[in-house]
Amino acid sequence: MNPGDEELVASARRGDRRAFEELVERYQQRAYHIAFNFARDREDAKDLSQEAFLKAFANLKNFDGRSSFYTWFYRILVNLCLDYKRRQKRAPADTFDETVENEMDPSHQPEKPRSPDQQVWARQISLRVGQALDDLPARQRTAFVLKNHQGLSIKEIAELMETAEGTVKVHLHRAVTALRQSLADFV
Amino acid sequence: MTEQFKKLSAACAEQEENLVLLHYGDLTGAERDTLQSHLNSCAACKDYLQDLGKLLPLTLKSDEPPETFWADYNRELRHKLDDAAEKPRWQQKLAASLQPRLVPLFATAAVVALALAFTLGQSLWTTNEPPREEAAMLEVLPVAENLEFFKALDVLDDLELLEFMGSQGSAA
Numbered sequence: 001m002n003p004g005d006e007e008l009v010a011s012a013r014r015g016d017r018r019a020f021e022e023l024v025e026r027y028q029q030r031a032y033h034i035a036f037n038f039a040r041d042r043e044d045a046k047d048l049s050q051e052a053f054l055k056a057f058a059n060l061k062n063f064d065g066r067s068s069f070y071t072w073f074y075r076i077l078v079n080l081c082l083d084y085k086r087r088q089k090r091a092p093a094d095t096f097d098e099t100v101e102n103e104m105d106p107s108h109q110p111e112k113p114r115s116p117d118q119q120v121w122a123r124q125i126s127l128r129v130g131q132a133l134d135d136l137p138a139r140q141r142t143a144f145v146l147k148n149h150q151g152l153s154i155k156e157i158a159e160l161m162e163t164a165e166g167t168v169k170v171h172l173h174r175a176v177t178a179l180r181q182s183l184a185d186f187v
Numbered sequence: 188m189t190e191q192f193k194k195l196s197a198a199c200a201e202q203e204e205n206l207v208l209l210h211y212g213d214l215t216g217a218e219r220d221t222l223q224s225h226l227n228s229c230a231a232c233k234d235y236l237q238d239l240g241k242l243l244p245l246t247l248k249s250d251e252p253p254e255t256f257w258a259d260y261n262r263e264l265r266h267k268l269d270d271a272a273e274k275p276r277w278q279q280k281l282a283a284s285l286q287p288r289l290v291p292l293f294a295t296a297a298v299v300a301l302a303l304a305f306t307l308g309q310s311l312w313t314t315n316e317p318p319r320e321e322a323a324m325l326e327v328l329p330v331a332e333n334l335e336f337f338k339a340l341d342v343l344d345d346l347e348l349l350e351f352m353g354s355q356g357s358a359a
Contacts, residue, residue, distance in 0.1 A: 017272065024264060032260070036250050045250070050264050054271055129246050147211055148243055154213050172211075173204040176239065183242050 005069040013060050020060070023069065024053050030150075031077055037149040038081035038141075040130060048084055052077035067159065075160055078146070082138050125186055132182035136175050139163075143171035144179070196234030199225075206232060210239045 003011075003022075011019035031052055036045035056063075056073050063072055133141055139161065146157045154172075158165040198206055205222050208214040214222060226233050252260075 017268065020268070021265070024261075028257075028260065028264075032252075033249065037248070040248060042250060042252060042256075046256075046260060046263075050260070050267060053264060054267055057268060057271055125245055126248075129248070133246065147213075148246060149248075154208070169204055169208065173207050176207045176243070177203070179246060180238065180242055183245060186242065186245060 006065070009060065009063065009065070009069050012057075013063075020057055023073075027070065027073060028053070031073070034074070034077055034145075034150055035081055037145045038078075038085060044084065048080050049077065052080050055080070071156075071159055075162075078142060078160060082142060085134070085138065085141070088134075125183075128183060128186070129179075132179050135182070136178055140171045140175040140178070143168050144175035147172055196231055196238055198232045198235035199229060202229075202232050203235070206236050207239065210236060210243065 003019075005023065005026075008019045008023050012023065028049065031049040032045055035048035035052075036042070039045045039048060052073065055076050059076075063069070133144075136144065142161060143157055146152045146160065147154070152160070154165050154168050158168045161168065202222065202225060205214055205218060209219065209222055226236065
């Protein structure tokens with residue numbers, strides 16, 4: 001039977017590296033995908049998620065167990081992602097890549113090459129989505145990404161963001177309203 | 188811009204937040220039932236919900252890296268964890284080796300710092316008091332001036348004597 005997170009955390013705190021690596025294996029994909037939703041770049045998402053694990057490892061002794069390891073770790077990760085977005089805002093760059101195109105185009109089929117029109121359309125959506133997400137205030141974007149991309153419940157998001165559920169609902173509504181206006185062309 | 192907003196359906200303002208929650212499946216119980224019955228009679232809210240269903244999936248972007256990526260990911264992270272574990276160990280060793288010598292070390296450092304401060308401070312700290320030579324000169328100067336005065340008095344004495352002698356001569 002697989003040990004639970006609490007057990008692994010306790011072992012890792014006693015210096016068992018293997019136990020921490022087990023936690024990494026358990027959450028690395030989810031961590032990567034969250035980071036990717038914020039960064040929209042594979043390398044950056046890898047760096048961010050790895051940094052979150054390193055930070056968790058270094059601060060394991062400070063983990064008081066009041067929340068689950070998952071919640072505690074995701075809070076570290078989301079904060080790192082938000083810092084990353086703040087840094088990126090100071091030095092904006094064109095982050096368009098092929099993966100985005102593929103995801104944004106509903107008619108996309110990997111084996112079939114797309115027409116130039118479809119490519120242009122997908123590129124437009126990708127850029128607009130990226131821009132619209134970047135334009136959202138940090139807490140709205142966090143609430144939106146955790147709900148829309150990660151499918152967390154309002155309660156979980158509230159716990160992660162250390163705020164009331166009602167506040168999360170307001171952030172989410174405002175984010176959706178702003179995105180809806182930005183993407184109206186594509187309805 | 189106005190063109191793009193024309194395409195959007197405007198929902199009932201008081202229902203918008205709940206429509207977003209309904210889209211995500213986060214509305215339960217009585218609230219959901221109330222909204223569902225509202226949707227049956229409100230075309231605007233129905234359109235709004237449909238718009239959300241079309242638009243929000245466009246914002247999703249997932250990435251499925253290949254197996255090789257995860258192999259690299261794990262190897263890299265293990266190296267980083269090794270480094271992170273090595274660093275405190277190195278710091279602990281250093282601290283442990285310094286521990287018995289810390290008190291004498293700090294005491295010596297404090298004494299050296301005080302001595303340096305005292306030595307360098309004398310030349311660095313400036314006061315409003317004049318230098319010693321100047322102070323001595325200021326003390327001597329009035330005395331010298333007085334001396335001149337008394338010398339002048341001596342001359343006057345001599346003048347009086349001359350005058351006296353002169354008056355005596357003329358009287359004779």
